[in-house]
Amino acid sequence: MLKTVLHRATVPQRMRFATAASSNIHGDSCYDITIVGAGAAGLALATALKAKPETRSLKIAVVDRLKVTDLENWTPTNFSNRCSSVVGCNREFMKEIGAWENVRHDRIQPFRHVQAWDGITDSVIHLDQTDKNDSMAFMTENVNILSAFVKTLLQYNGSNPVDFIMRSNIENITLDPETKHPVLTIANVGTISTKLLVGADGRNSLVRSAAGIELPGWSYNTSAVVGTLSIEAPDDPCIGYQRFLPTGPIAFLPLPGNNASFVWSTRPHIANFLLQLPAPTFVHMLNASFRLREVDLEYLYKMDPTKPEPINEQIEWRLNMTVPKVRPPPLVTSILPKSRAAFPLRLAHADTYVKERLALIGDAAHNTHPLAGQGLNSGLRDAKSLANALTFAVEHGQDVGSMFSLQPYVRERYYNNHYVLGIVDKFHKLYTTKNPFVVGIRSLGVSTLDILKPIKKRIVRNVSAGL
Numbered sequence: 001m002l003k004t005v006l007h008r009a010t011v012p013q014r015m016r017f018a019t020a021a022s023s024n025i026h027g028d029s030c031y032d033i034t035i036v037g038a039g040a041a042g043l044a045l046a047t048a049l050k051a052k053p054e055t056r057s058l059k060i061a062v063v064d065r066l067k068v069t070d071l072e073n074w075t076p077t078n079f080s081n082r083c084s085s086v087v088g089c090n091r092e093f094m095k096e097i098g099a100w101e102n103v104r105h106d107r108i109q110p111f112r113h114v115q116a117w118d119g120i121t122d123s124v125i126h127l128d129q130t131d132k133n134d135s136m137a138f139m140t141e142n143v144n145i146l147s148a149f150v151k152t153l154l155q156y157n158g159s160n161p162v163d164f165i166m167r168s169n170i171e172n173i174t175l176d177p178e179t180k181h182p183v184l185t186i187a188n189v190g191t192i193s194t195k196l197l198v199g200a201d202g203r204n205s206l207v208r209s210a211a212g213i214e215l216p217g218w219s220y221n222t223s224a225v226v227g228t229l230s231i232e233a234p235d236d237p238c239i240g241y242q243r244f245l246p247t248g249p250i251a252f253l254p255l256p257g258n259n260a261s262f263v264w265s266t267r268p269h270i271a272n273f274l275l276q277l278p279a280p281t282f283v284h285m286l287n288a289s290f291r292l293r294e295v296d297l298e299y300l301y302k303m304d305p306t307k308p309e310p311i312n313e314q315i316e317w318r319l320n321m322t323v324p325k326v327r328p329p330p331l332v333t334s335i336l337p338k339s340r341a342a343f344p345l346r347l348a349h350a351d352t353y354v355k356e357r358l359a360l361i362g363d364a365a366h367n368t369h370p371l372a373g374q375g376l377n378s379g380l381r382d383a384k385s386l387a388n389a390l391t392f393a394v395e396h397g398q399d400v401g402s403m404f405s406l407q408p409y410v411r412e413r414y415y416n417n418h419y420v421l422g423i424v425d426k427f428h429k430l431y432t433t434k435n436p437f438v439v440g441i442r443s444l445g446v447s448t449l450d451i452l453k454p455i456k457k458r459i460v461r462n463v464s465a466g467l
Helices: 040-051 068-073 088-096 142-156 206-210 268-276 279-289 294-301 308-320 375-395 403-431 436-449 453-464
Strands: 030-036 060-063 083-087 109-111 113-118 124-128 137-141 163-165 170-175 182-186 190-199 217-231 239-245 248-255 259-266 332-335 341-349 358-360
Touching: 030 040, 030 182, 040 060, 040 088, 040 142, 040 375, 068 142, 083 088, 083 142, 083 248, 083 375, 088 375, 109 248, 113 436, 124 436, 124 453, 137 142, 137 248, 170 206, 190 206, 206 358, 217 268, 248 403, 259 268, 259 279, 268 294, 268 341, 279 294, 279 308, 279 332, 294 308, 341 403, 375 403, 403 436
Parallel strands: 030 060, 030 190, 060 163, 113 239, 190 358
Antiparallel strands: 083 137, 109 137, 113 124, 170 182, 182 190, 217 259, 217 332, 217 341, 239 248, 248 259
16 A cells, blocks of 8 residues: 655646636526546546536536537547457446447457566566456547547537537636636637536546645656557457566567557666667567567667667567566567557556545546556546435435545545555566565466465456456
């Protein structure tokens, strides 16, 4: 579990709720719920509220700097480099609110097996979905999920549609002096007021900062390098691979056809090295990362990325001298141009998710390491929980913005997210040490766990249910 006292993470300069003149508020700009941020969590919440008969009549606005409504007509060509796995419980949630049927299923790759192994000792664990009629998770592009929510919201738009306030920057967030409702000043729009303001606007949340909610946490001094790959035809397209190197885990995640996505979490200087490599050499390096010993990789990281030929020669020579003890993923043949990118990783958890007339969901409330694939999934579970709490409030005649109405959401999600963050954090730290004693103990534990099928079955069930 996380420590009670965390280091304070750097957040945008705090803005307390100020006071706005109530004369600026117009009847046609007053909402029951305003959601800032049209990412997966924000759109999922709006969709869930419109899907439920009890909350369908609520007046809802979604505010974002981008025009996400364009995703209604999303016509993909290449695969995006921002992909996520959707676990079983969130697939069921999306089915319940009518969004799963709007997902492009030709852009989804179910996977039923995960092979994870230690980059030092090669101790391995195989996690399998034993139910032949189901999958462990579903790999797809984030934009596919967003498009499905947008299409579903527009389908629900009847006499009381969601107002999309797009391509809009929020200039200020204040409080009305009479109603105490949040008031948003939006460039090129004016002011709108709302009974409940939901921050779904990511790790640098303006809503969270305006409310003065701290985001304690720490940087992992790690960057995630991501990209989209073309691969040799896999023997089994339903397998995900993850190798835990001392510098961070590298994951190979299947996509439809001979395609895959990868997330390589590593030290910033190694990430810079990887980003500087020419595409063919990077592909060579990526294949080597699943096959070479850790000491070989450490040697390669120290070479000059602007001189690819010596690197290629070293990789080829070392691969010829190495017989992998664990079955590696299919060979990568190329990387999609311009799909390589990197972003810093950190752990953070807001001091609270709610205040009077305010709630936080998704990355605005918590940030985690991607090694367990819980980022998008946690945000979707937040959205479902908050939608359920608001539905109960409406059913019982409560004010949707009151602390009393919001407390069920906090009780359900805060400690669950805290628990998940703690597990992922400890797992990361466990596998980034080279301490011989720790390495030996963790390898013995993984090898033992791999033969205990009932426990592995329970792990798979818990992952599918959202930990």
